[in-house]
Amino acid sequence: MNAASSPATSAGSNRWLFSPGLDLAVFALPAAVALAVVALAPSLELPAETPDAAWIALVLIVDVAHVWSTAFVTYLDPAELRRRPTLYAVVPLAGWAAGVALYTAGGAAWFWRALAYLAVFHFVRQQYGWVALYRARAGERDRAGALIDGATIYAATLYPLIWWHAAPARAFAWFRPGDFAAGTPAAVATVAGMLYVVILAVYVARAAVQARRRPVPWGKHLVVATTAACWYTGIVATDGDLTFTVTNVLIHGVPYAALVFVYGRAIAAADPVTAAGPGARLLARGALVFVATLWLVAYLEELLWDRAVWHDRPHLFGGDLGLDGAHLFLVPLLAVPQLTHYVLDGFLWRRGQNPRLALWFRGPTR
Numbered sequence: 043m044n045a046a047s048s049p050a051t052s053a054g055s056n057r058w059l060f061s062p063g064l065d066l067a068v069f070a071l072p073a074a075v076a077l078a079v080v081a082l083a084p085s086l087e088l089p090a091e092t093p094d095a096a097w098i099a100l101v102l103i104v105d106v107a108h109v110w111s112t113a114f115v116t117y118l119d120p121a122e123l124r125r126r127p128t129l130y131a132v133v134p135l136a137g138w139a140a141g142v143a144l145y146t147a148g149g150a151a152w153f154w155r156a157l158a159y160l161a162v163f164h165f166v167r168q169q170y171g172w173v174a175l176y177r178a179r180a181g182e183r184d185r186a187g188a189l190i191d192g193a194t195i196y197a198a199t200l201y202p203l204i205w206w207h208a209a210p211a212r213a214f215a216w217f218r219p220g221d222f223a224a225g226t227p228a229a230v231a232t233v234a235g236m237l238y239v240v241i242l243a244v245y246v247a248r249a250a251v252q253a254r255r256r257p258v259p260w261g262k263h264l265v266v267a268t269t270a271a272c273w274y275t276g277i278v279a280t281d282g283d284l285t286f287t288v289t290n291v292l293i294h295g296v297p298y299a300a301l302v303f304v305y306g307r308a309i310a311a312a313d314p315v316t317a318a319g320p321g322a323r324l325l326a327r328g329a330l331v332f333v334a335t336l337w338l339v340a341y342l343e344e345l346l347w348d349r350a351v352w353h354d355r356p357h358l359f360g361g362d363l364g365l366d367g368a369h370l371f372l373v374p375l376l377a378v379p380q381l382t383h384y385v386l387d388g389f390l391w392r393r394g395q396n397p398r399l400a401l402w403f404r405g406p407t408r
Contacts, residue, residue, distance in 0.1 A: 056179040058261045059172070060304055065261045068300040069172075072292035073268035079288045080275055090213055090282035094355065100291045102344055107336035108295035109383040110343075111302040114332070116386055118321030119306075121313055122398075129389065137381040141374025150373070151220065157377060158221035164384040165294055166199045169269045171391055172297065176262035178403070187248075191262070194245040198270035201238035202277035205231045212277075214286040242270065268293055301391075303332055308402040347376055 058065045079088070092100070116122055116130060123130055144153045173195050177188065206212065207222060208231035215221055249263060276289030303325060310322035317326075325332055348359040350372055356362075365372055389395040 056181070057257055057259050059175055059179055060300065064300065064304075065264070068297045069261070069264050069268060069293070072296045073272055076272055076289045076292045077275060080280055080285045083282070083285060088284060090284060092284045092287050094358065096284055096288070097355075098358075100287050102340050103337055104295035105291045106340040106343055107333070108299045109380050110336050110339045111299045111332075112383045112386055112390070114302055114321035114325060115306045115309070116390065118319055118324070119309075119316050120319045121315040124315075126389075129386075133385050134378045134382045137385065138374050138378050141377055141381070142371060145370050145374060150369070153373065153377075154217050154221045155223070157381070158216040160381070160384055161216060162203065164387060165290075166196070166203075168294060168298065168387070169199055169265065170195045172265045173262055175391075176259060176265065180257075180259050180262070182259070190241075190245055190248055191266075193241050194266055195269060197238045197241040198266065199273050201231075201234045202273045204234040206277050207231075212286075213281045214283040299333070299336070303329060305399075305402045309398050312401040313398075343376070343379065351376065 060068070082088070141153060141157075144156050170192060173191050177183075177191060182188075204226060207224065207226035208228050211224075245266065249258075252258075272289040272293050276286045280286070306321060306325045310317040310319075310325065316322050324335055345359045348355050349361065349363045350365045351369065353362055391399070393399050
């Protein structure tokens with residue numbers, strides 16, 4: 043999710059993005075679960091590699107599923123499709139063509155490196171986007187605050203990534219081993235670490251001063267704190283595929299799915315054309331139908347990946363389809379959903395690109 047600059051209500055009146063209960067459920071709870079898993083991993087003797095049960099819960103049910111949630115408010119919304127038909131037609135086609143070109147030029151290594159860095163950009167910008175949405179909700183318009191908030195969320199995400207690029211080989215990867223370019227000088231990571239500490243200290247000091255003058259934006263502070271804690275813990279403080287996955291996936295996928303659900307129902311309530319679309323009709327049936335639909339589609343996608351490309355879990359998905367010779371075209375095709383999600387995210391959650399955000403932001407929170 044890219045930075046949103048949505049219309050704000052009266053300054054300081056809305057300290058929560060959705061509501062206190064829902065914000066805590068989708069921002070605090072996933073972070074608490076992730077950090078608890080990390081803390082308990084040694085005593086529970088959890089494996090460093092992500093076991094099947096954790097892979098299903100984290101990658102399949104959260105990470106892959108949340109990618110498909112974007113379709114509910116784009117491809118399954120007839121009003122949105124009519125508003126930007128060229129965008130929604132070109133993005134998947136161009137994504138597939140670019141993937142084939144990368145695969146042709148540099149093989150799988152080039153393809154996965156490019157996709158990994160695009161994913162990293164998307165993950166970082168989503169955390170920035172949450173802070174921007176909270177600022178808009180609370181009516182925070184000061185430039186100094188925007189600069190400090192933005193610098194803090196970028197420090198919380200970029201410093202662990204810089205450290206990762208400078209560190210010795212880690213026991214985990216974003217997508218696959220070697221998808222990041224190694225060799226960043228250690229001095230760069232050291233300087234980044236100093237800036238990281240200074241910027242976070244400035245944020246905390248400013249928050250303490252402002253707490254004496256105005257209502258505390260607990261939701262925004264929650265996003266900043268959980269982002270800093272999970273990114274540092276999963277990348278710098280620990281070195282395991284499970285700990286990286288749990289700290290990376292939960293705080294990314296769970297809030298996004300909640301955002302799509304709330305936003306999708308809001309615009310459907312205000313637009314009869316949207317309400318008549320398949321996405322809105324599924325959302326109207328409630329959260330259980332929404333997540334069950336996402337899980338089903340996510341399973342089907344991973345079935346194709348495993349049987350056609352990875353061959354890692356035949357006990358979950360079945361045997362090899364014998365399509366290894368078609369990877370040049372097939373791998374970019376299977377990556378189209380996540381690539382489309384990454385790109386459309388930059389349009390969907392910005393007021394300048396999506397005036398329909400006002401339909402959701404119009405109502406106050408408590």
